[in-house]
Amino acid sequence: MSRAGRGGGRGGFTKTNPQFASLGVNSAEGAPMLVTQPPPLYPLLARRPVPLTQSSDLDYLVVLRQDYIDHMQLSSSFLKKPQTGTESTNEIDRLLSQLPQTKGQYEWNLLPAELRPKVLAKRNKVNAVSKNVDIQETLFKLEKMESEGAEETKENEAAEDDEEELKLSEPEDEEMDDGTDYANNYFDNGEAYEDEEDNLDDGPVY
Amino acid sequence: MSTQLGKVVSLILLERFGEYVETVGSCLFKKGICPLQHIRVYTQLPASKVKESLCILIKYGLVNYEANHNRTSALYTIQTSKILLMLRYPKYIRFMKTKFGDEAEIILEELLQSGYCTVSDLIIRTYNRMGKDDQTPTPLVDIRDKIEAMITARYLMRIKLPKIEEAVPELVRNVQDMYKMPEVELSQLSKKQSGEPNVIMKDTGIFWQINHDRFHEDMRDKLIESAIENKFDASAAEIIRVMLQQMYIRTEAWADTTNPIPILEVKDIIKKLHPNSDKVAFFDNYINIIEQDSSNIIRKAGEASGGSFQIQMKDIFTQLTWETIQQIVLEKFDSKAARIFCLVKNKSYIEPDQIQKMAMIPAKESKKLTYELLEENFLQVQELKKAPASSGPAKSFILFHIDLSQVVRMVLELCYKSLYNILTRRNHEKIVNKRLIDKKHRVDTIALSMKTQGASEEQLGDIDEMITPPEKEMLTVIEGTMRKLNTIELEIDETIFLLNTYLAYE
Numbered sequence: 108m109s110r111a112g113r114g115g116g117r118g119g120f121t122k123t124n125p126q127f128a129s130l131g132v133n134s135a136e137g138a139p140m141l142v143t144q145p146p147p148l149y150p151l152l153a154r155r156p157v158p159l160t161q162s163s164d165l166d167y168l169v170v171l172r173q174d175y176i177d178h179m180q181l182s183s184s185f186l187k188k189p190q191t192g193t194e195s196t197n198e199i200d201r202l203l204s205q206l207p208q209t210k211g212q213y214e215w216n217l218l219p220a221e222l223r224p225k226v227l228a229k230r231n232k233v234n235a236v237s238k239n240v241d242i243q244e245t246l247f248k249l250e251k252m253e254s255e256g257a258e259e260t261k262e263n264e265a266a267e268d269d270e271e272e273l274k275l276s277e278p279e280d281e282e283m284d285d286g287t288d289y290a291n292n293y294f295d296n297g298e299a300y301e302d303e304e305d306n307l308d309d310g311p312v313y
Numbered sequence: 314m315s316t317q318l319g320k321v322v323s324l325i326l327l328e329r330f331g332e333y334v335e336t337v338g339s340c341l342f343k344k345g346i347c348p349l350q351h352i353r354v355y356t357q358l359p360a361s362k363v364k365e366s367l368c369i370l371i372k373y374g375l376v377n378y379e380a381n382h383n384r385t386s387a388l389y390t391i392q393t394s395k396i397l398l399m400l401r402y403p404k405y406i407r408f409m410k411t412k413f414g415d416e417a418e419i420i421l422e423e424l425l426q427s428g429y430c431t432v433s434d435l436i437i438r439t440y441n442r443m444g445k446d447d448q449t450p451t452p453l454v455d456i457r458d459k460i461e462a463m464i465t466a467r468y469l470m471r472i473k474l475p476k477i478e479e480a481v482p483e484l485v486r487n488v489q490d491m492y493k494m495p496e497v498e499l500s501q502l503s504k505k506q507s508g509e510p511n512v513i514m515k516d517t518g519i520f521w522q523i524n525h526d527r528f529h530e531d532m533r534d535k536l537i538e539s540a541i542e543n544k545f546d547a548s549a550a551e552i553i554r555v556m557l558q559q560m561y562i563r564t565e566a567w568a569d570t571t572n573p574i575p576i577l578e579v580k581d582i583i584k585k586l587h588p589n590s591d592k593v594a595f596f597d598n599y600i601n602i603i604e605q606d607s608s609n610i611i612r613k614a615g616e617a618s619g620g621s622f623q624i625q626m627k628d629i630f631t632q633l634t635w636e637t638i639q640q641i642v643l644e645k646f647d648s649k650a651a652r653i654f655c656l657v658k659n660k661s662y663i664e665p666d667q668i669q670k671m672a673m674i675p676a677k678e679s680k681k682l683t684y685e686l687l688e689e690n691f692l693q694v695q696e697l698k699k700a701p702a703s704s705g706p707a708k709s710f711i712l713f714h715i716d717l718s719q720v721v722r723m724v725l726e727l728c729y730k731s732l733y734n735i736l737t738r739r740n741h742e743k744i745v746n747k748r749l750i751d752k753k754h755r756v757d758t759i760a761l762s763m764k765t766q767g768a769s770e771e772q773l774g775d776i777d778e779m780i781t782p783p784e785k786e787m788l789t790v791i792e793g794t795m796r797k798l799n800t801i802e803l804e805i806d807e808t809i810f811l812l813n814t815y816l817a818y819e
Contacts, residue, residue: 126709157644159800164407169799171403171422178426179329184369186333186362213368214520217474219378219387219481221349222364222371242511 183212317729319343322396324736329399330369333358337366341376341391348381348388373428374472374522380481387481398525400732400806405528409468412531416451416459419443421468421523429472429520432460433497437506453502461494470524495519530566533814537629541603541610548592549599553624555582556611560624569818573614573621576600580619608632627818631717634815637808638720641727642691649674650682654715657692662712683713690723691715718819721812728809732802739798746791753788756780 179185215223319342327335336356341347344355353363367389370376375395378387402425410418416439423438424430430438436456443450463469470491475482495516505512534557542550556579564571583592592599600622604611609628614621635658643651649672656672657663663671669679686692697710743750760776780788 126711154644154647159797159804161800165800165803166796168403168407168803169796171406172799172803175402175406175422175425176328180331182426184330184334184372184428186331186365186369188332213372216478216482217472217484217520218368218371221386221480222368224361224364 315726317726321729321733322393325396325399333362334366334369337363341389346388346390348386385480413459416456420460429522431516431520432495433502433514433516436502440506453499457497464492464494467492467524467527469521472520472522540633549603551592552599555579556624569627571624573623575618575621577619630815630818633811634721637811650686653682657713657715662714664712691720721815725812728805732805735798735801742794749787
């Protein structure tokens with residue numbers, strides 16, 4: 108073999124000179140210079156980007172986009188982080204913070220139970236049961252009120268009291284119906300452990 | 314799912330939902346499928362905020378959940394594609410406006426702002442909104458009819474509902490009723506609208522959301538039409554429009570190739586729409602030209618009854634994607650590189666020597682450009698090794714080629730990167746000029762309140778002068794920059810749409 112004399116320098120893994128040449132690698136020409144500096148943070152652009160075409164159509168889209176974002180930022184879905192430390196001196200910020208924060212309304216039956224706030228999770232059950240009864244009763248009471256007319260306010264208070272009593276008494280009834288409480292789940296998965304503490308940090312509840 | 318995409322997603326969330334939601338969103342992006350406890354530990358946010366953020370994200374369809382193995386708690390997954398689609402909302406809204414009119418625009422806007430909604434709620438909100446904008450509100454009946462039209466056209470669809478009440482409800486879609494308009498009683502509706510409490514609507518619990526896919530179909534058709542218009546003329550575009558319209562009768566919306574469309578049918582419709590126009594007179598010529606075009610838009614399927622044609626949806630989008638990428642190469646590397654790119658595309662596999670000869674570019678320059686393209690991943694290298702002969706040096710060929718789907722993915726990445734840059738730049742501009750923007754805002758509010766109180770022209774002028782001329786100049790500059798950045802955002806989304814459609818067809 109003619110190549111045997113060249114020694115093992117050229118293994119199967121390296122490329123031969125003609126191969127390098129075909130890839131464009133020549134001896135010293137074009138070899139990169141030693142770079143001692145970091146590249147610039149904002150290198151010069153080689154080419155300018157094409158200017159944008161302006162059209163009323165696009166402008167309208169921009170307006171729509173801004174409208175949507177403005178609306179979102181004012182809606183209950185925009186959760187602001189309370190600013191700590193530096194009290195904002197701007198009037199606007201102060202005025203904005205005075206605006207009543209509307210709590211978001213969610214359809215709880217579409218969400219996992221673990222996301223519900225604790226109070227709601229408990230009350231939800233009661234409402235579901237007593238809903239029909241309540242409406243009937245309050246309607247009845249309202250009718251009564253109309254007929255009596257004059258003593259409206261007093262009656263009203265009484266009605267409200269009644270309602271509260273109703274709500275309070277309802278859950279007990281439910282448990283009595285069950286007879287035993289074996290069916291109730293007392294398992295605590297530890298979820299609620301930190302909840303209370305965290306809620307304290309939240310500041311006032313609106 | 315790249316880091317670049319993650320950054321864009323978190324900026325989009327930040328702009329629309331605030332910091333808490335953004336933190337939760339980017340946590341979900343990094344972690345993938347994640348239970349509530351992990352999110353809380355990872356984000357270090359108060360539990361109530363994490364829960365509320367998740368509620369919001371689920372409400373807008375940006376996060377999905379499923380039960381874990383013992384069905385006690387949920388696992389959350391972020392829907393990155395849905396978040397990116399939020400950039401397309403303005404386009405949806407404008408499209409509705411052109412198709413169904415001004416009421417539909419407000420209806421869609423209201424729906425997008427609330428995530429999902431019942432029809433009766435939507436009607437009332439639209440009605441109130443029209444009143445607020447000082448328009449004479451259209452009667453409730455008309456709004457209902459508009460919504461019904463939108464539902465029958467499948468722009469809106471019902472959301473998934475839980476089958477049974479559980480700790481983690483399993484949401485199922487009722488396919489049968491997906492596009493069925495619920496009963497809405499107008500008498501009840503007007504009662505509720507006038508603020509009467511305790512009005513129970515019949516459609517409570519039937520929520521609607523938008524059907525992205527349906528909007529994309531229309532955007533796709535629009536894209537094809539405008540492409541044809543650019544290549545041929547408006548009449549050709551009109552013919553294609555009618556063909557696409559006829560396509561929906563026979564074919565699934567996202568099929569690669571449509572079922573054959575009889576050409577006489579198209580001709581009849583065109584005749585009805587534009588009697589005595591060029592479109593009718595030169596109809597056959599137009600069809601011939603479009604068919605013989607190199608970009609394979611339509612293909613003859615049969616000769617019977619004047620011939621029937623298939624629209625090659627997939628081919629059209631492959632063609633459009635090629636054009637887009639060639640244009641990108643042209644703008645990024647200039648015309649000589651574009652010529653090389655074109656050459657490699659046409660030859661599919663080509664040796665470096667051949668490139669130099671066929672592109673008629675000097676050897677050194679051609680090498681430089683080819684490697685530049687290779688470095689930026691617009692070209693790929695394939696090495697072919699010949700089995701070693703008994704004598705002579707082992708030979709191997711180096712071939713350049715283009716892997717389109719890989720290039721498309723890479724260009725998508727580039728799009729995300731520029732989106733991120735633009736969003737960051739805009740935030741930066743906002744922070745730098747915060748004082749000035751706030752001042753303008755303040756002056757505007759004061760002026761508005763004075764106006765409503767009936768202040769004189771002089772007073773209003775005084776308020777207006779609170780902003781000095783140099784400040785005014787600055788403000789116009791800022792406004793211009795913002796508008797430009799917003800426009801770019803919409804334009805990039807256009808490219809993303811095209812590339813994603815190509816990937817969907819692939």
